[in-house]
Amino acid sequence: MTDNRSNYRKILEASLRGDFDDAERLNAEFSDIPFSDSAVLVGAVFYLAVKHRFSGGADHATVKAFIDEALAEYANAQPPIKPLTAEALVRAALGETELMQGIGAEEAVPVQMSLVYKIVADAELSHADISALLDKGEKLATSWS
Amino acid sequence: MASIDEFITSVQSNIEALKQAQTSMDGAKQQAEELSSQFQSLGAESMATGAQSLKQGVEEAQSGVVPVITQLEQLITQAQGLKSLRGTGGVGTHNRPPPTPLDAAPAALKEPVAQVGDPVTAPEPKPSAFQQELDGPDEDAASDKFGRFTQAMASGADDLSQYAKQITDNALAAMRSRDPNPPTGATHTSATPPQPVISAPAAKDPPVADVVSTGVMLGAVTLTYLHNVRERRRERKRSDG
Numbered sequence: 001m002t003d004n005r006s007n008y009r010k011i012l013e014a015s016l017r018g019d020f021d022d023a024e025r026l027n028a029e030f031s032d033i034p035f036s037d038s039a040v041l042v043g044a045v046f047y048l049a050v051k052h053r054f055s056g057g058a059d060h061a062t063v064k065a066f067i068d069e070a071l072a073e074y075a076n077a078q079p080p081i082k083p084l085t086a087e088a089l090v091r092a093a094l095g096e097t098e099l100m101q102g103i104g105a106e107e108a109v110p111v112q113m114s115l116v117y118k119i120v121a122d123a124e125l126s127h128a129d130i131s132a133l134l135d136k137g138e139k140l141a142t143s144w145s
Numbered sequence: 146m147a148s149i150d151e152f153i154t155s156v157q158s159n160i161e162a163l164k165q166a167q168t169s170m171d172g173a174k175q176q177a178e179e180l181s182s183q184f185q186s187l188g189a190e191s192m193a194t195g196a197q198s199l200k201q202g203v204e205e206a207q208s209g210v211v212p213v214i215t216q217l218e219q220l221i222t223q224a225q226g227l228k229s230l231r232g233t234g235g236v237g238t239h240n241r242p243p244p245t246p247l248d249a250a251p252a253a254l255k256e257p258v259a260q261v262g263d264p265v266t267a268p269e270p271k272p273s274a275f276q277q278e279l280d281g282p283d284e285d286a287a288s289d290k291f292g293r294f295t296q297a298m299a300s301g302a303d304d305l306s307q308y309a310k311q312i313t314d315n316a317l318a319a320m321r322s323r324d325p326n327p328p329t330g331a332t333h334t335s336a337t338p339p340q341p342v343i344s345a346p347a348a349k350d351p352p353v354a355d356v357v358s359t360g361v362m363l364g365a366v367t368l369t370y371l372h373n374v375r376e377r378r379r380e381r382k383r384s385d386g
Contacts, residue, residue, distance in 0.1 A: 024314065035302040039298060043291070106302055110316035140292070144296055
């Protein structure tokens, strides 16, 4: 595990706990973290969170309902979350990987982080659960490298 | 550690010292006797009577020692009696009682007992249902494929690394904006980004809300710029190909 990825984990963990002041402070404090560390870790955690959310089944209507709900909750997000980008990323994690083509990391990371936060909050995951999710995410990201 | 034998020896030495004192008092008694004889021969009857009184005082002192010696001798007898009780669990022995054999102890007492200074180890918390779910295998073909696309996406953004902090800030701002209970009937916004406002704020000390909205607009402008850069790059690749 690289220091950069470990540092980005701290940002991600603080934000998923809802401690955004701490997350912003850490983001300002750490030196630039390349996307090969940040986006890959976010992608791994996103993959695990989506698999958890749709462990009971993932037909198109279920995915669409999730996206609609997320877009309503993030109605005040600026820049706004693009519905098609959000849906493509979720469906990619569920197996339709090709839908990710054409989406850049700069677009994917904010959407993925926002959707992971929704999944974590909806599931009322404890801090220990969030930590376990990030542990597994780091492990998965490493296996991809 | 003291023993019964040591106690007996100590008392015996006390008795010996007292007997020596008795003997040495015989010397004083004899001197008083001689004084009495001298005063009597001189005709000093009152002095002779006084000397006799001294002799009697010494004799009383000597006789006073006898019961002390007797008492000490009785203590020796008592101590020797305790020696005969040793090993039978009798009260008053100076030896520790033999340890209880571990086999005879109740099962609960055979368990190791934590002592002060032992390293403290917190009990492992029971994993939650979510953590048990995470324990399942995930490094399968599907995750590998998603991983390959994710890595390709990340490496394709290397030239945007200077905006990494800004993009994370945008993500954090979006997460922070989440309203878990949106107004009923709320619909998501369209994919059309808001038009950025370029005019500078007129107020010298702008309200906080203005600062926030300006930051949000700058974030939107950044992402719009990044999107345009990426589109131009793709068009260039297509025309090159």
